[in-house]
Amino acid sequence: MNFSEKDILQIDEKGLSTREVEEQIEIFKRGNIKVNITEAATIGKGISQIDENEKKELISFYDSEKDDHSILKFVPASGAATRMFKALHNFADEFQPEKQGLRAYLDEKGDNDLQRFFNHMEKLPFYDHALERTKKNHPDYDSLSHDEQHKILVKTILESDGLYLSNLPKGLVPFHKYDSHIATAFEEHLIEAAKYISVKGVAKLHFTVSKGDKEKFQGEWKEIRERVEEKTGIKFEIEYSYQDPKTDTIAVDNDFRPFRTEEEDLFFRPGGHGALIENLNQLEEDIVFVKNIDNVVTEDQIQLVVDFKKMLGGKLFRVQKKIFEYLEVLDSGHVTEDKLQEIQSFLNKELFVKETSGDNASEDYLREKLHRPLRVCGMVKNEGEPGGGPFLVKDKKGTISLQIIEGAQIDNENPEQAKTAKEATHFNPVDIVCSLRDHNGKSYDLHRYVDQEMSFIADKTKDGKPLKALERPGLWNGGMAKWNTIFVEVPVETFNPVKTVSDLLKESHQPG
Incomplete structure (x- = not known):
């Protein structure tokens, strides 16, 4: 050659x-x-x-x-955490709360993991931090609809002005929340x-x-x-x-x-x-x-x-x-x-x-x-x-x-x-x-x-x-x-x- x-x-x-x-x-x-x-x-x-x-x-x-x-x-x-958050990236890109309800979107996707995320996300080790950052970035958060809140919370988890978790190596993503630390x-x-x-x-x-x-x-x-x-x-x-x-x-x-x-x-x-x-x-x-x-x-x-x-x-x-x-x-x-x-x-x-x-x-x-x-x-x-x-x-x-x-x-x-x-x-x-x-x-x-x-x-x-x-x-x-x-x-x-x-x-x- x-x-x-x-x-x-x-x-x-x-x-x-x-x-x-x-x-x-x-x-x-x-x-x-x-x-x-x-x-x-x-x-x-x-x-x-x-x-x-x-x-x-x-x-x-x-x-x-x-x-x-x-x-x-x-x-x-x-390994990067990107693949771990793939379904959330798709959600952030696709979901339009003004046109479709969250339940309808989840039913359409048929993704059990995504269903579980929204049903129990308050149990995630970084949830409190994400919610705090979301409210700081969006002072009107409490006045938004639940569907709008879900979308901007997910974007806060993913994006650079939030937690930016999907940009981390997987080994540094918060995994477990204890009483004294994460x-x-x-x-x-x-x-x-x-x-x-x-x-x-x-x-x-x-x-x-x-x-x-x-x-x-x-x-x-x-x-x-x-x-x-x-x-x-x-x-x-x-x-x-x-x-x-x-x-x-x-x-x-x-x-x-x-x-x-x-x-x-x-x-x-x-x-x-x-x-x-x-x-x-x-x-x-x-x-x-x-x-x-x-x-x-x-x-x-x-x-x-x-x-x-x-x-x-x-x-x-x-x-x-x-x-x-x-x-x-x-x-x-x-x-x-x-x-x-x-x-x-x-x-x-x-x-x-x-x-x-x-x-x-x-x-x-x-x-x-x-x-x-x-x-x-x-x-x-x-x-x-x-x-x-x-x-x-x-x-x-x-x-x-x-x-x-x-x-x-x-x-x-x-x-x-x-x-x-x-x-x-x-x-x-x-x-x-x-x-x-x-x-x-x-x-x-x-x-x-x-x-x-x-x-x-x-x-x-x-x-x-x-x-x-x-x-x-x-x-x-x-x-x-x-x-x-x-x-x-x-x-x-x-x-x-x-x-x-x-x-x-x-x-x-x-x-x-």
Whole structure:
């Protein structure tokens, strides 16, 4: 492909090479590669269901082991709150109280979340502040009709002369209202982390944020630090990182030519959350918990979450210990045939790694399969339509392993694959604990364990023109495809994401 000098300079500024850009364009031409799911991971077939006695044992084991490790909580937090307030933006743009009543508008839209917002908005953590600001900006507020009041209140929540909440990173939106203060998702992550990742009185957290937002998070921490540290009795070490520009990907038009802006520049887009494998790879800690920024609960409901986090951590420590023992035996050069069979059985039964062809009991094979990053993932029982989630997947070499798969990766045009997908019983809530060092204390190079074929092509637009965008293999999908994986069932009560503003009205976000 012929790139101009201007193109080459732009590519170089991204930290990329022309060859890498050409390879990305070849992926567009290749198209999405569907995975080969052999069966859904279910209880007893890939997902462990842990009883109360074993849960207590794992929690106790985690507590006894954790101070011997460096532990960190990794929180992807670059998401803006814009999508969370999308329905309110539409309402502010469309609703004309002089022409249509609120009830008629809501009935026409049929949006249950919007209905819930207007029925219970006084329970939102920022309602009082929004009402106060609205009355300040509109001295005639009390004389307006209820429908007019609703419209200007919503505009106050959204717009720059009001609270401007939709312009905030989601982590800094007020989530929970307590008697003494209002807490953001950022604060709730700190409160939660203090209860299970602190080592010798210190809790370490890492937030991946958008450029321009780091100062906002630091400002929030300055405001709440005294209160949080006094409440928890824990000191916090908080660090931030951005998505590296070199993980951005070229966009192409429908003819697979590089998409160009109106200024004739190449157009690059962020490579999706899968690009955060780079951020994860830079961490020095050996144990890392991963959880999304919007998945938090109020303080009175936190103990259940903490118990299951410790359970997952205890499971990780137990499996890690066994893997390290086996690797030390394999490294010794004195391995009996019985021990090789034992290790192979462990791979099959504990890690669900199976081969459909070739030698799967040699020392080299077993060492290669065990010497990988390890993750233990909480899985929640499906209560809605099955889609993405935990599956047993066969790769091109014939290896079957546990994978987290998105619905878009499944070939639903293939009747057998579609049937298998519908048999899924659980979904992925992004509740993961990772072991990032080997038995010699050396950090894994996480790039080696990414399945690049799990990248994803999506149709987007720019300046009104269609384009194809390339997302790197998802962080917990293809980004961790070659890790060793354990799935454990966790209760749905541990999964409380805030996707729309109305989710803040759910019981899990209302302090008791």
